[in-house]
Amino acid sequence: MVEGDHTLGTVSDKIGDLALKKKTPFFWFVGFGLAFLVAQLLMVSIGYLLVTGIGIFGTNQPVGWAFPIINFVWWIGIGHAGTLISAILLLLNQKWRTSINRFAEAMTLFAVACAAIFPVIHTGRPWLAAYWLFPYPNTMGIWPQFRSPLIWDVFAVSTYATISLLFWYVGLIPDLATLRDRAKNKYFKFIYGTLSWGWRGSSRHWHRYEIAYLLLAGISTPLVLSVHSIVSFDFSVSQIPGWHTTFFPPYFVAGAVYAGFAMVLILCIPLRRWYGMKDFITDTHLHYMGKVMLATGLIVFYAYIMEAYFGWYSSSQYEWFMIKNRIWTGPYWMFYWFLILCNGISIQLLWFKRFRESTFWLFVVSIIVSIGMWLERFVIIVTSLHRDFLPSSWAMYSPTIWDWTLYIGTIGMFFSLVFLFVRFLPIISIFEVRTLLPEANVHGHQQDFEENVVEVEYTYEKTDPPNKESEA
């Protein structure tokens, strides 16, 4: 999993020096500058929204939910890959997660931060959100409605953001201690020292640390599955044809992981190239991510097919009308087919080694998938709403310029945060990469496979003639 000739020391230097020693590369200033400029669109849009009200959006009857929720679901979905990589792959003992988990988790945090903007501001009166969303005793004597999926969403997303932050921060503590001990600049030394909480790598601390890390992974696993399930409840608990289906939770979770891995690839392909991290984020990592994308993409594609089938098989005229309207008779049919092209067809390329092992094609497919996942939410939300039960209420939806600026602004904010992260924090988990090195194996044992090693030794003694000494 680690290529090149690395020792404990060189690993620490190579990753740590990005934050400490290396001159900030020119592209960083260009990238951060651009992203930060784009993020100003967000500021302007929010400012204008608060002054004017939600009339600036294209959202109107019958399409009462549009860009804000599309973007919310899109961002939340992207976040899911980070937790999947850090928690589920840790429990499954997948060693390849080690060098990508740090920035995948950072990506989760930033994506959730972008997502959270939409539900808070979409009413145009975020200062009232406190008592709509959070149960606290107030002078009006009212409470949030806990039977509503929207309140479930509040609990799911805020828990998700908190736990992701904790997970990420706990992973950072030993690495911040490494940076503290290497920093020459006394201000940086102080900041990293404060953030690392005086970590000194004691064996007794590591013991509890590993337990805590594993427990966090254990509780994050059901959490990440619950979050997008609950997001899908926002739709499936309602009775709108096209939303009211029981298979939304698995469909949404698979879509979330799909979109998330696409975003991880979009971030890590340039990152490993510009920062020369190919020894740690190897081609093997990219192939694996390509395979996860293929698998989840196929689940999503299957869900599209089943969705159409359910519409027909339900024999409900509203369901079947919605499907027909979505796919060929309605005004948005082109979006549907563009979505199928992006999410269903383009992914088929990854069956072939030639594409799966080419960084260029992985990058291209990832961008296409990101667009496709956005279209998926657009199709689900807009085509289900714009044909109401009464033809007299039918209408078309189109976003306004402010819908777009708000959305593009969050993309700017996301990339600004990513650029700040790669500048000031170790982008790869240093201490976990150390455990991958052969030096980390006590008496040549693989740490995480103690039981297996015992078994191997047992069979080793029984083989005849005995195996050669292992290189480790």
Place this chain on the structure above:
Amino acid sequence: MDKKLYGLMAEFDSATELVDAARAVREAGYTKTDGFSPFPIHEMDEALGIKRSILPVLVFFGGITGLLLGVSLQVFVHYIDYPLNIGGRPYLSWISFVPPSFELTILLAGFTAVFGMLFLNGLPRPYHPVFNVPRFALATREKFFLLIESADDKYDYDETRAFLQGLNPQEVFDVDE
């Protein structure tokens, strides 16, 4: 001796040496010991005789607290404080109370795991005597250290120092208080 020492620390080059030394130190009867390494070494738990942490139990009760909090909050709101009849549905519609209760369970369990770990580890602790050894900065990079505290019953400066020297370390340091 003039100044009081916190303990003696030996530096090693590899994880294997550290584990072997820790085992020897433990067998020699020292109990107030600690190892320092740039990454977790599972063998150290056994070599130093580290007892399994109580953390999982705390996390379990943290989770239970979250669950009870979630259930009681929603029952209080919808059954006791402000019952609201919506479409004739029961006030105790417990199924819809599941998601928030679940999320609160996870939230409090997570808080307990992280802050419990830091608390049991005695962190944050910006100053610690081991930082007085200049070479100790390498403990977060590539070197391995073994500490015997002067508070140990078996501790005797000359004897312990000779003992640590016998474990074949790179160097043995006095750790100032």
